[in-house]
Each structure stands twice: as structure tokens, then as C-alpha cells.
Amino acid sequence: MNRHGWSRTTVYAVGAMALLATATGCSGGGDSGAASAALVAPGGTTAPAGSAAPQQGAATPPPSASPAPAEGDAAAWAKWHLTPLPPAPPAPADKPVKLQRTGQVPVFSEVRTADKVVFVTIDDGAEKDPKFVEMLTDLKVPVSMFLTRDIVKDDYGYFKRLQALGNHVHNHTVDHAQLSKVTPEKQKSEVCDAQAALTQQYGTPPLLFRPPYGDGANTPALNTAVQQCGPRAIVLWRESMQIHDMQYQAADKKLRPGDIVLAHFRGPKDLKGETMTQMFGELLARIQEQGFAVARLEDYIAAPAG
Numbered sequence: 127m128n129r130h131g132w133s134r135t136t137v138y139a140v141g142a143m144a145l146l147a148t149a150t151g152c153s154g155g156g157d158s159g160a161a162s163a164a165l166v167a168p169g170g171t172t173a174p175a176g177s178a179a180p181q182q183g184a185a186t187p188p189p190s191a192s193p194a195p196a197e198g199d200a201a202a203w204a205k206w207h208l209t210p211l212p213p214a215p216p217a218p219a220d221k222p223v224k225l226q227r228t229g230q231v232p233v234f235s236e237v238r239t240a241d242k243v244v245f246v247t248i249d250d251g252a253e254k255d256p257k258f259v260e261m262l263t264d265l266k267v268p269v270s271m272f273l274t275r276d277i278v279k280d281d282y283g284y285f286k287r288l289q290a291l292g293n294h295v296h297n298h299t300v301d302h303a304q305l306s307k308v309t310p311e312k313q314k315s316e317v318c319d320a321q322a323a324l325t326q327q328y329g330t331p332p333l334l335f336r337p338p339y340g341d342g343a344n345t346p347a348l349n350t351a352v353q354q355c356g357p358r359a360i361v362l363w364r365e366s367m368q369i370h371d372m373q374y375q376a377a378d379k380k381l382r383p384g385d386i387v388l389a390h391f392r393g394p395k396d397l398k399g400e401t402m403t404q405m406f407g408e409l410l411a412r413i414q415e416q417g418f419a420v421a422r423l424e425d426y427i428a429a430p431a432g
């Protein structure tokens with residue numbers, strides 16, 4: 127037993143990185159990846175509903191009723207003009223991150239693992255594109271959602287459809303406040319009020335918290351607020367998806383096993399005309415090019431024992 131197992135992650139070692147990441151986290155959809163546009167898969171766009179669907183029967187059902195292809199089905203990836211990712215390995219029995227029920231919460235931006243996997247997290251919740259539900263239904267790529275209450279409250283149901291695919295909902299504040307700029311009391315309400323709303327809507331208390339922009343992640347005030355409100359870890363990121371490419375914190379601009387990747391629920395208004403599914407397809411292409419699978423972050427985290 128290692129009751130401090132979570133300390134084997136990058137706990138508290140991310141301060142400088144978080145500052146670096148502040149420039150991109152949850153801010154505008156700046157495109158740092160223009161040079162990579164040539165790497166886009168042929169077409170590089172989402173398939174029109176039905177027209178490029180794999181052979182699934184004579185009828186052409188509406189998109190929401192399309193039977194999901196089998197896992198690893200190359201036709202499902204072809205439908206989205208993508209090369210299949212390698213399958214993720216089985217979830218580790220001994221979780222590299224072990225969360226405690228009480229006390230200070232760890233802050234991490236990667237998970238220690240030798241598996242050639244990365245973890246995809248998607249923030250805020252502004253764009254609610256039904257095609258993205260179809261895409262995840264087809265591809266079965268796991269994602270973790272960090273939702274901001276006031277950005278999702280007009281359509282909580284959209285994210286229930288993604289939750290129904292096995293994806294977890296986590297806490298990303300009430301209204302996307304920059305937490306280091308507000309009082310400890312306000313920090314607490316930002317975390318606790320979002321925790322209450324997300325718990326009520328999604329049926330389970332969010333286990334993880336992410337501060338907007340990564341701001342304040344390593345401050346005692348925010349750690350205290352998170353402890354008081356229920357999440358048991360603060361999760362940052364190593365890469366931030368823009369429109370065509372990721373911004374990397376690593377100088378060599380390469381993914382590493384266990385990296386946590388940040389993306390956003392964004393649509394054409396924030397993506398220079400690209401859609402959520404186009405952006406996500408490009409994210410998957412960047413991961414595929416580097417030979418990584420996408421694993422489910424929660425499969426690498428042991429929640430506190432009851």
C-alpha cells in the first residue's frame with residue numbers, strides 16, 4: 127500500500143508550467159498551428175451525415191439514430207476522415223494517481239504511466255454541437271469534461287448525452303472567474319456552487335476541479351476552497367489544442383506518456399470557422415501521428431476509499 131500514491135504524480139511541480147499555460151487555457155481560439163495544416167488528413171473535415179457512413183444497412187437513418195460501429199471499426203474512423211488510433215491498453219489495476227478523502231488536494235498536469243497514452247479533457251461547454259456526440263459515439267474516444275455551470279446551464283442535457291457514453295463530468299467553476307483575482311470566499315462559492323449544480327444534474331459529485339486558465343492552481347486559498355467543496359484533485363494540462371495543432375509546454379513539442387491534453391467545447395465563432403468536430407478530428411490526427419492512444423483519465427485515478 128502506498129497511501130501517498132498521488133505524490134508520485136507531478137504534484138505541486140507545475141507552477142511555472144501553469145503560468146506558461148495561462149496564455150492559452152480557455153482563452154480565445156488563437157491558432158498557433160498554421161504550419162501544420164498540411165498534415166490534415168485528406169478532406170480534413172467531418173463527413174456529412176449518412177453520406178459517408180459505413181455500410182450499416184440499407185436505410186439511411188438520421189445521424190442521432192445511427193447505430194454505433196463496433197469498437198475499433200476502421201469504417202467509423204473513415205467516416206470522419208481519420209486514421210484509427212491504437213487501442214488503449216487495459217486500465218491499470220494499480221492506479222498511478224491515488225486520491226485521499228481529506229486533506230490537501232494534489233495538483234497535476236500529467237499522470238505517471240509507461241502506457242503510450244494521453245488523456246483528453248474538454249473545458250467550459252459553450253459549443254453544444256450534436257455532431258460531436260455522433261463523433262464520440264462512433265469513435266469511442268474517452269474524454270473528461272470540465273464544465274462551467276453558467277456556460278452549460280442552458281442545456282445540461284447535451285452533456286448528459288456525452289456522459290451516457292461513459293465520460294465523466296468535472297468542475298470548472300460557476301462563471302469562469304479568474305480565481306486568483308477574487309477573495310477566498312468567492313473562490314469557495316465558485317467551486318462549491320458549481321459542484322452542487324453539477325452533482326444535481328449529473329448524479330455524481332465531480333471528483334476533479336480545474337481552475338479557469340489554470341489560474342491560482344497552486345495557491346493555498348484555492349486548495350482550501352477545493353477541499354471544502356468536494357473535488358479531490360486539481361487537474362491542469364501539458365498540451366492545449368488550438369484549431370489545427372496543439373500548443374506544447376515541452377520544448378520538443380512532443381507528447382509524452384500520461385500527458386493531459388486540454389481542448390474546449392468551441393464552435394466556428396471561436397475556431398475561425400472550423401467546427402467542433404473538425405477541431406477534434408485534428409486533435410486526434412495529431413495524437414495518431416505520434417503513435418499514442420487516448421485512455422480514460424478516470425481509469426488511472428483511484429478515487430478516495432469510501
Ligand SMILES: [Zn+2]
Pocket residue numbers: 151152249250298302338339
Ligand atoms: Zn475554461
